[in-house]
Amino acid sequence: MFTELAESLEEIKKVEQEREGKLARHRQEILDQQSEIKHTSSQLAQSLGKIKKVEQERDVMEMACKSERMHRVELEEQLRERQTGVGILQDDLAKCRETIQRVEQECESDLARHQQKIHNVRSRVERMSSQLMEHFGKIEEVKKQRLVMEMARNAEQMHRLELEERFRARQAEAVALQRDLEQARGRCSELEAELKRTKVNDEVRKDEEISSRNAAREEGRDDMLTEIIQLLNSKCENDQRAKQAEKDRVEKERAEKMRKAEWELAEELERSRCQKRDEKYKNTRIWTDALAFDRFETILVVEEFTKIKFCASKPLTFEALPWPVLARPGTYAANDITADHVRAFFRTPVVTSAKSATHPIPAEYCKYLVKQGLLAFHGDKMVA
Structure with missing residues (x-):
């Protein structure tokens, strides 16, 4: 009879060791999950809270196991004290086995439930991490587009400044030409005054000679003014053609720069897509x-x-x-x-x-x- 009791105690110890092994493995799994979850960002605070709740439940389960262990110790003491009552000890032993089986079943069910919760939390963490990576990718694309727009805006501002400088230079040239025209007109007025003085000094000359000379001088002055006006018109036309050619050249350069910038951006995006595709192979x-x-x-x-x-x-x-x-x-x-x-x-x-x-x-x-x-x-x- 004592041999059976000893064997029963050995069985109880083995069951207890197996249960403690399961609890240790469960505890190790929870610690591993905690170490993985610590690497997530602050946005996963809610998931961490759930894990803490799972740890609290685990602590409660450990307390229950400790109380059960103490109960088992008390039962063993009672068994040693009641060696004379073999029947009572057998009944108590059967009750202990039933209690241990029930506790093991409850522990297994709790362990499965906690593992399912941990799996759900991990899947939620992975989903949120993928969403964060997508958001980061969109932010990088927006930054690249903004950089291209800033480069185009800077090029357009430089083009506008160049056109303004050239316009001011053309205005200065027009003012200089206008000043030359005024000087020519002043010279013509001086020539007219000299002609009048010549008329007063040369009253003895014949009226026909004076009129012919005056007509020649008038014709020469008109020819000079006409030539000056033609030169000004030709210069204005040349300036307009030069401005239009410069404008076309700058527009072509700006379009080429925009096309090159868009090409480089598209090339960079294509390389980034290929790098993301090859990450699983490179790693x-x-x-x-x-x-x-x-x-x-x-x-x-x-x-x-x-x-x-x-x-x-x-x-x-x-x-x-x-x-x-x-x-x-x-x-x-x-x-x-x-x-x-x-x-x-x-x-x-x-x-x-x-x-x-x-x-x-x-x-x-x-x-x-x-x-x-x-x-x-x-x-x-x-x-x-």
């Missing part, structure tokens, strides 16, 4: 041929590279091309790719998929990939 600790094949297949088939229409708003970049090489993306340039690298890629006999077991590349599918690769590197695609 991989061990690079394999399977990952190289998966990247080539993703760009060529999933993204339908052959159907993409590249233009000014979506320029073709080196990162966007599905290069058939086995090297890790970001570790090679255009000069590093040779025909040997391409042949080595398509001669890979077996590929290990990231989603399934190892399987050979079907011949038909390999031909399809080669055909799509030739279309991707067609001359028309490169010109676009």
Whole structure:
């Protein structure tokens, strides 16, 4: 009988050890979850509050376990004291087993419930992190657009200042020409006064000679004024043509700068998109041929590279091309790719998929990939 009691006590101890092991694992899992959640931002305060609530529930559960452990100790003492009452001890032992089983079931249910809560909190944290990354991406795009607009506005201001300086210079030239015209008119007036004085001094001369000379002088003055006016009109027309040509040149330069800035922005956005796409490949600790094949297949088939229409708003970049090489993306340039690298890629006999077991590349599918690769590197695609 004592042997049975000892065996029962050993069973109780084993059950208690298993339960303590489960509690320790549960405690370790909660600590791991806490260490992961501490790396999130201040916007996850609500999730942290829920985790604290889970910890409080865990503490309550530990208190219950401690009280149950104390109850078990009391039962063991009672069993030792009642060695003469074997039947009573057996009944108490059965009750203890039932209590332990019930507590274990409750602990398992509580553990499952807490794990589900932790899983929900983790999914919510991941969703909020992805939303934050999207917001950061939008903010970067807005900053780039604002930078392009500021560059265009600065170029337009510089153009306006240049036009104002040239207009002031043309105005100064017009004033100088006007001053020359006034001087010419003054000279004409002086000549007229001299002519009058000559008439007074030369009264003895014949009226016909005086009238002919006066007519000649009048005709010469009119010719000089006409020539000056023609020169002024010609200069104004030349200035207008020069202004229009300068304006057209500046507008063309501004349009070219805007087009270049838009092209650079679109090129940067396309590179950023390709970098985000290749993040999972670049961050991989061990690079394999399977990952190289998966990247080539993703760009060529999933993204339908052959159907993409590249233009000014979506320029073709080196990162966007599905290069058939086995090297890790970001570790090679255009000069590093040779025909040997391409042949080595398509001669890979077996590929290990990231989603399934190892399987050979079907011949038909390999031909399809080669055909799509030739279309991707067609001359028309490169010109676009």
